[in-house]
Structures are given as structure tokens and as C-alpha cells.
Amino acid sequence: MTHITLAKGDITTQHVDAIVNAANSSLMGGGGVDGAIHRRGGPEILAECRALRASQYGRGLPTGQAVATTAGELPARWVIHTVGPVWSASEDRSEALASCYRESLCVADELGARTVAFPAISTGIYGWPMDDGARIAVRTVREADTSVAEVRFVLFDDAAYRAFADAVR
Numbered sequence: 001m002t003h004i005t006l007a008k009g010d011i012t013t014q015h016v017d018a019i020v021n022a023a024n025s026s027l028m029g030g031g032g033v034d035g036a037i038h039r040r041g042g043p044e045i046l047a048e049c050r051a052l053r054a055s056q057y058g059r060g061l062p063t064g065q066a067v068a069t070t071a072g073e074l075p076a077r078w079v080i081h082t083v084g085p086v087w088s089a090s091e092d093r094s095e096a097l098a099s100c101y102r103e104s105l106c107v108a109d110e111l112g113a114r115t116v117a118f119p120a121i122s123t124g125i126y127g128w129p130m131d132d133g134a135r136i137a138v139r140t141v142r143e144a145d146t147s148v149a150e151v152r153f154v155l156f157d158d159a160a161y162r163a164f165a166d167a168v169r
């Protein structure tokens with residue numbers, strides 16, 4: 001069974017096998033978590049992202065899917081890049097958000113990663129309401145069929161931490 005833990009802070013400093021990046025389809029970096037990972041992880045990560053674009057993902061990584069690269073200079077061994085949906089008030093995109101967590105765990109299993117840190121995917125620049133994003137994250141991890149022993153949600157601020165603590169209860 002997967003043990004869920006919560007931490008407040010910066011995902012780039014986590015000592016886990018893999019950290020998950022809330023990326024965009026281009027895999028070429030951006031702001032938020034994505035910016036922090038590329039900044040602290042160094043150019044090796046972007047080099048692998050470029051190679052993935054050239055080989056497998058000419059049109060970009062689709063929303064809800066996940067793919068791994070090195071973690072460069074970060075303490076983790078791998079970065080698993082996933083693309084969350086942009087929040088929409090008119091369309092329910094929850095399944096795409098759940099898919100990010102599920103597919104990332106599937107990639108983690110393929111890598112043999114036993115400890116995985118996730119940010120609150122889509123809840124920053126992509127505008128997903130934190131409480132709902134937290135519920136989807138926790139529910140999806142609980143229901144996942146995975147060999148990952150620990151999923152650590154790394155929350156950037158108190159409000160995010162509280163939302164995940166409520167979702168876990």
C-alpha cells in the first residue's frame with residue numbers, strides 16, 4: 001500500500017527517487033514548479049526534454065500524460081514531467097488531472113522509483129481551485145495500482161498544506 005505524506009516547502013529540495021514536474025506540453029520549461037526544476041536541476045534536464053520532443057513527442061506531451069528525464073543536479077534521481085489541464089469553469093477536466101497522477105505513478109513504476117514527490121498539479125498558473133485539486137490528487141493516489149511505497153505531496157504554502165491535510169482526512 002502506498003503511504004501518503006505531506007510536506008511544506010520546495011519540491012526541488014526533496015530527497016526522493018523521483019519528483020514530478022507540473023510542466024506544459026512543450027517540455028521546454030516555464031514558471032512555477034517547472035521554472036524552479038529547470039533552474040536548480042541545470043541544463044541536462046532540458047537537453048533530455050529536447051531529445052524527447054525530437055524522438056517521441058514531436059507535437060508535445062499531451063495533457064494527462066507523463067514522461068521521465070534525469071533530475072540533473074537535484075537530489076532526486078528522476079524528474080517525471082506531466083501536463084495538467086488548465087482549469088475550466090465550463091468543462092469538467094477532472095479526469096485529465098487524475099490522469100496526471102496515475103500516469104506519473106505508472107512511469108515511476110517503470111523506473112523502479114519507490115518514493116515520489118508531487119506538487120499540487122494545475123493549482124498555480126493553470127488556475128485549478130486548491131481544495132478540489134487536493135481531493136482529486138489524494139483520491140487518485142489512493143486508488144492507484146502502484147508499487148510506489150511513499151507519495152509525498154510537497155505544498156508550497158499554508159493554504160495548500162491545509163487543503164491536502166483536509167483531503168487526506
Ligand code: AR6
Binds near residue numbers: 033084
Ligand atoms: N515547489 C512546490 N510547489 C511549488 C513550487 C515549488 N518550487 N513552485 C510553485 N509551487 P504551477 P500549474 C506550487 O504554476 O498550475 C508553468 O509555467 C504552486 O503554488 O507550477 O500546473 C508550466 O510550464 C501551485 O500550488 O503549475 C506550465 O505552463 C502548484 O505548485 C504551467 O506553469 C502548481 O503551480 C503549469 O501550471
